[in-house]
Amino acid sequence: MSQDTLRRLRAGELTGCTRLDLSCELTDLPPEVFELADTLEVLNLTGNRLRQLPDLSRLRHLQVLFCSDNDFTAVPEHLGAHPSLRMVGFKSNRIRHVPDTALPPTLRWLILTANEIASLPDSIGQCPGLEKVALAGNRLRTLPESMAACQQLGLLRISANDVQTLPDWLLTLPKLAWLAYGGNPCEASASPPDAPTQTSSWPLIPWSSLTLAQLLGEGASGHIHAGTWQRTPSTEPEAVAVKLYKGALTSDGLPDQELQACLTAGTHPHLIPVHGVLQGHPEDRQGLVMPQLDASWRVLAGPPSLDSCTRDVYAPDAVWSIDIAWRLAQGMAAATAHLHARGVLHGDLYAHNILWRSDGQALLGDFGAASLLPTGAAQRTTRDALEKMDTLAFGHLLEELLQGAAATESDDPRVQALRHWQARCAHALVGERPTMEEVRQALFSA
Incomplete structure (x- = not known):
């Protein structure tokens, strides 16, 4: 299919397209790509043999660039000057260097998973709209202090690196709800002594x-x-x-x-x-x-899209009664409180990881982003802050459940209760959020 797309591109048959997918052992970007400068928004070059890119600033409408599974050793430095890039993906290359000038200030979503990166540039702090960063499987020992300025950051994946200590500023970011740090030295020392290790x-x-x-x-x-x-x-x-x-x-x-x-x-x-x-x-x-669960169990929502970035995508007809919303909230509060009590941060508390039935029963799954929480009195503050990232994610879930129940029983006291706990769970000050055990107790005693 990509060979046919390349043929059509060279024949001038793709004029006006907004997305271009090319995966056909390319070693250079075809110059005909620039003939789409007036319309191209998504350029997917995953699965080629590219080592460099020409200046893409002529593609003035380009918003999304995927270059996974190529041969890059550095993120192209000219990308930082692009006027509209909001998503950049270079997963599974051989990247060791991220130049100061490689990150556009308009960046919203950065994917550098499975490379050889030992450090990030301070310029990442000059991306004020950055929401989602995937850095698992690199060689990072620290994160730059400048990232404290990324106040919109909602999802961060730093698993399987060499991070020694989670920085204090990370624990105070107001919108960080989904964090994965497993497989780092900072997690290994956190393993509870009585937890199974095999x-x-x-x-x-x-x-x-x-x-x-x-x-x-x-x-x-x-x-x-x-x-x-x-x-x-x-x-x-x-x-x-x-x-x-x-x-x-x-x-x-x-x-x-x-x-x-x-x-x-x-x-x-x-x-x-x-x-x-x-x-x-x-x-x-x-x-x-x-x-194997029967067909009565369904996924609550779809995963985030390119547009929604960190938020799940629900079906247009996703509606339920307040009875169902209440039971879903109870079930997920109980599951998350249980995880925290067992020393586990879920890190991916999303509707797309929840199975539910029409009677309101729900099951939480997918521990791919889970991390072990620190133990001991000396790390209590760190553990509290980490747990309250899951609390924020639960607050987002409550917001979505309330949206699905918006047309039903608006005067039901349970609606007011869910709104109350949603606001508390989503508090911008991490320390002001409740623990999930507090939320569980409140929802089951109301």
Whole structure:
């Protein structure tokens, strides 16, 4: 398809297009791309062999640039001068250097996952609208102090780096709701002494006992398949869902971290249950085996889009009664409070990670961005601030649940209660937010 797109581009057949996807072993950007300067908004060059780019400022309407899976060793320095770029992605290259001039002030979303970056430029602090930053799988030891100026930052992924200590300013950012820092030295010292440290303490489920069927879904960390599990030769196969991880590193972090977080989290009525850990995959892929839920369970929302950036996308007809909104809020408050009590920061508390039924029952899943919380009196302040990032994410969820129930029972006291807790959970001052245990108690006692 990309070869055909390249042919059509060179033939002048794509005049007026707003998005261009080219993945065909390119070593240079075709000059015909600049003939789309009046309309092109999204340029996707993922999966080529590019090492450099010409100045793209002539593409004056360009807003999104994807250059993942190429051969860049540095982010092109001229990108910082582009007048309208708001999303830049260079995942899975060989980037070691991010020049001071490479980050446009208009930047909203930056993806540099799976590179070799040891430091970021101070100029990142000159991107006041920056909302989403993905840096997992690099060599970062610290984050620049200038990032304290990124007051709009809502999502940050720094898993699988070499970060020694989480900076104090990070813990005070008013809009940071989704943080992943697992797989860094700052997390390793945080592991609770009584927490299991080996996924092998979970039941190991042989690959040979599983039969996979259709794909049920896909997330940042892996694919989930329907299947059956033959527990013993004499028992009937039972329906299961099998999550196969995509590789050694995901956009959120490492599969080992997700397995460890699941293990540490234990069981809860509002967490997706797990049977055990996959063993003996022919390609050595890691995975989890879970019960297969029936069709009455649905995903609450879709993941963020290019436009929404950090916020989930709900179906146009996403509406529910206040009864349902209340039960969903109770279930997620209980699940999150349980995680915090077990020493786990979910880091990805989103509607797209929640399964729900029409009776208001809900299950939280996907621990791909989860991190272990620090323990001990000396780190209590840090732990409180981290937990309250999940509290902010819960506040966003309450806002969305209230929007879905906006046309129903507006005078119901539960609406007022949810509005009250939404405002408290979303407080700009991190220390003023309630703990999730406070929220849980309030919702179950009202």
